[in-house]
Amino acid sequence: MCGRFAQTKELTLLISRFRFIAEDFEIRRRYNIAPGQDAAVLVLQGGERRLKMMRWGIIPSWTKPDSSAKPFINARAETLAEKPSFKYALAQRRCLVPADGFYEWRKEPAGRLKTPFFFALKNGEPFAFAGLWDEWTPPDGSPLKTFTIITINANDLVRPIHERMPVILPMKNEAPWLDPDLKKPERLLSLLKPYPAEEMTLWRVSPLVNSPQNDSPECLRAVRETQGFLS
Numbered sequence: 001m002c003g004r005f006a007q008t009k010e011l012t013l014l015i016s017r018f019r020f021i022a023e024d025f026e027i028r029r030r031y032n033i034a035p036g037q038d039a040a041v042l043v044l045q046g047g048e049r050r051l052k053m054m055r056w057g058i059i060p061s062w063t064k065p066d067s068s069a070k071p072f073i074n075a076r077a078e079t080l081a082e083k084p085s086f087k088y089a090l091a092q093r094r095c096l097v098p099a100d101g102f103y104e105w106r107k108e109p110a111g112r113l114k115t116p117f118f119f120a121l122k123n124g125e126p127f128a129f130a131g132l133w134d135e136w137t138p139p140d141g142s143p144l145k146t147f148t149i150i151t152i153n154a155n156d157l158v159r160p161i162h163e164r165m166p167v168i169l170p171m172k173n174e175a176p177w178l179d180p181d182l183k184k185p186e187r188l189l190s191l192l193k194p195y196p197a198e199e200m201t202l203w204r205v206s207p208l209v210n211s212p213q214n215d216s217p218e219c220l221r222a223v224r225e226t227q228g229f230l231s
Helices: 011-018 084-092 171-178 185-189
Strands: 005-007 030-033 038-045 048-056 074-076 094-099 101-107 114-121 127-136 144-153 164-166 200-204
Touching: 005 094, 011 094, 038 127, 038 171, 074 164, 084 094, 084 127, 084 185, 094 144, 094 171, 101 164
Parallel strands: 048 144, 074 144
Antiparallel strands: 005 030, 005 101, 038 048, 038 094, 094 127, 101 114, 114 200, 127 144, 144 164
């Protein structure tokens, strides 16, 4: 799964990397983005990539205004074309979620303790998760744009920590993922693969990340592993 991630790069670097048009807001560095919070998402409009702020946790557009249904923060790649909650978004509303990396927690043998780790690319560059978005109208009548991050079976680097990982799109697959003319589920699903483990890295981080209220560089600071998993 993917329950936390980071967007810490400056806007100018993101524009250079993803070639988008920014809306009238300033993106701030985020070190611990949690479900239910707003994050920057890239969509294709009028043939141009545009940066939008959306709420993390997709709510399908057909959800009743007074529904208490829980938003979906993740969507399994294997069942996207089958699930009613995602079928329309897969065909019509795909997005890129810029990130520097994501967090995952290792369950420890004793007790309920979980150890947090941060996963990133070895080259330190930003990348994009494959995502879906939708627009839902809550009881107050103000449309709310929401998104979800797609997950896949973990690669060899992530698997010792968790069996699932977010889909990181290779740069060559970002444009096809956003292409509105690409609608065949089998073609779209073929873009969703575990990212090569040899191109990624990880390190143990502080338990500060456990709380969504903590959103500072200290969340990413490496903590020396003392149990033999990492040196």
